[in-house]
Amino acid sequence: MPDTDDRGGPLAATPAQTIGPFFGHALPVPDGGRIAPEGHPDAVTVHGLVRDGAGAPVPDALLEFWQAGPDGGLAGAPGSLRRDGAVFTGFGRVPTDAGGHYAVRTLRPAAAGRSNAAPHLAVCVHARGLLHHLFTRVYFPEHTAAHATDPLLAQLPEERARTLLAHPDGPGRYRFDVQLQQSADGAFEETVFLAFR
Amino acid sequence: MTAPASPAPPPPAPAPYRGAVERHPRRPLLPFDTGTDPDAVELTGPVFGPADVGEWDADLTRQHPGEPLGERITVTGRILDRAGRPVRGQLVEIWQANAAGRYTHRQDRHPAPLDPNFTGVGRCRTDDRGRYAFTTVKPGAYPLPDESSWRPAHIHFSFFGTAFTQRLVTQMYFPGDPLLPYDQILAAVRDPADRHRLIAAFDHALSLPAGPLAYRWDVVLDGPSATWTEEGR
Numbered sequence: 001m002p003d004t005d006d007r008g009g010p011l012a013a014t015p016a017q018t019i020g021p022f023f024g025h026a027l028p029v030p031d032g033g034r035i036a037p038e039g040h041p042d043a044v045t046v047h048g049l050v051r052d053g054a055g056a057p058v059p060d061a062l063l064e065f066w067q068a069g070p071d072g073g074l075a076g077a078p079g080s081l082r083r084d085g086a087v088f089t090g091f092g093r094v095p096t097d098a099g100g101h102y103a104v105r106t107l108r109p110a111a112a113g114r115s116n117a118a119p120h121l122a123v124c125v126h127a128r129g130l131l132h133h134l135f136t137r138v139y140f141p142e143h144t145a146a147h148a149t150d151p152l153l154a155q156l157p158e159e160r161a162r163t164l165l166a167h168p169d170g171p172g173r174y175r176f177d178v179q180l181q182q183s184a185d186g187a188f189e190e191t192v193f194l195a196f197r
Numbered sequence: 198m199t200a201p202a203s204p205a206p207p208p209p210a211p212a213p214y215r216g217a218v219e220r221h222p223r224r225p226l227l228p229f230d231t232g233t234d235p236d237a238v239e240l241t242g243p244v245f246g247p248a249d250v251g252e253w254d255a256d257l258t259r260q261h262p263g264e265p266l267g268e269r270i271t272v273t274g275r276i277l278d279r280a281g282r283p284v285r286g287q288l289v290e291i292w293q294a295n296a297a298g299r300y301t302h303r304q305d306r307h308p309a310p311l312d313p314n315f316t317g318v319g320r321c322r323t324d325d326r327g328r329y330a331f332t333t334v335k336p337g338a339y340p341l342p343d344e345s346s347w348r349p350a351h352i353h354f355s356f357f358g359t360a361f362t363q364r365l366v367t368q369m370y371f372p373g374d375p376l377l378p379y380d381q382i383l384a385a386v387r388d389p390a391d392r393h394r395l396i397a398a399f400d401h402a403l404s405l406p407a408g409p410l411a412y413r414w415d416v417v418l419d420g421p422s423a424t425w426t427e428e429g430r
């Protein structure tokens with residue numbers, strides 16, 4: 001059994017290790033980026049680039065998304081992996097392509113019962129060369145009033161909060177880039193990454 | 198009878214793997230106290246049902262018409278949260294090299310043979326006690342792409358908890374592997390007690406009478422969850 005610490009407190013956690021270069025045949029799943037049920041009239045596309053600190057696209061990243069539905073529900077549903085195209089499970093998983101680009105097709109979430117929070121997608125970023133995955137969030141540009149009271153956005157200076165906002169990119173499309181590291185020339189602001197406690 | 202070999206001197210500590218320098222955030226991670234936001238999205242997580250894994254997903258030796266080469270092993274264990282509660286009905290995924298140390302991945306250039314009867318990818322769901330189980334072959338060692346050192350035999354694991362915060366991707370190692378003290382990637386875990394948590398235990402009794410060699414590896418997922426918070430952490 002896993003050992004406890006000296007005080008018999010919480011169990012010691014198993015450490016994370018790099019995902020390495022060879023997950024591409026193991027973790028991506030068919031239709032992993034299709035979170036919205038097929039043919040849903042309200043489906044939107046969220047897409048963007050994952051870049052490193054040199055401004056280069058990251059072609060071997062894997063992004064995982066977890067979100068509420070349009071009703072704010074966070075119960076999820078079986079079928080997150082073997083997707084039937086009909087059920088909204090709230091989960092998506094997409095690798096970046098050779099150009100560092102990813103895209104998911106989803107439904108905009110609501111923040112049901114949470115008057116102070118802005119709706120968002122939770123994102124987990126994995127990539128070769130990272131010792132530990134990174135958590136971030138995608139907020140939507142329409143919810144300006146909720147952004148002002150959101151427990152995360154409201155505590156960030158404007159230039160940091162901006163890294164968590166998707167940009168309108170044509171009808172039904174949003175652009176959200178992930179900047180793993182601040183670029184030396186300052187052209188790309190590093191995305192806010194979170195440590196949940 | 199020849200004299201026993203004198204014990205080898207302890208290897209020099211390997212330079213810890215630091216990852217790709219241009220990919221790590223320069224800024225510290227932003228602490229987010231879920232106690233102040235008990236409804237945070239990340240305190241819940243995706244749901245995986247019995248139909249999310251296939252019949253042979255957990256037996257990597259039976260995914261092809263023929264039998265893969267290599268020593269048959271089982272790897273089993275329990276997934277717990279830090280309060281010691283089993284993580285039930287959650288997805289566990291593995292990927293690994295074949296017995297010769299080669300991944301099916303098209304970018305693996307290590308000149309060891311591919312095995313047409315082994316893909317090296319597995320999935321299962323934990324049971325009501327948080328247990329997972331895989332049958333596979335023992336992966337071979339392989340050198341790092343820059344050939345600066347060999348990697349010990351290992352299996353890559355991916356876990357989901359009840360909360361998205363508990364997501365874990367890591368690697369499992371085999372006890373007694375002579376390459377362990379040389380591995381730069383294992384050395385990236387700085388605390389020796391933490392490194393020990395990544396090494397499975399061999400279970401002789403479970404390997405009898407002539408079954409696959411059995412390894413046990415229990416895993417504890419970090420990170421707050423909705424239930425964790427409710428119980429006054």
Ligand SMILES: [Fe+2]
Nearest residue numbers: 020022351353
């Ligand atoms: Fe590996």
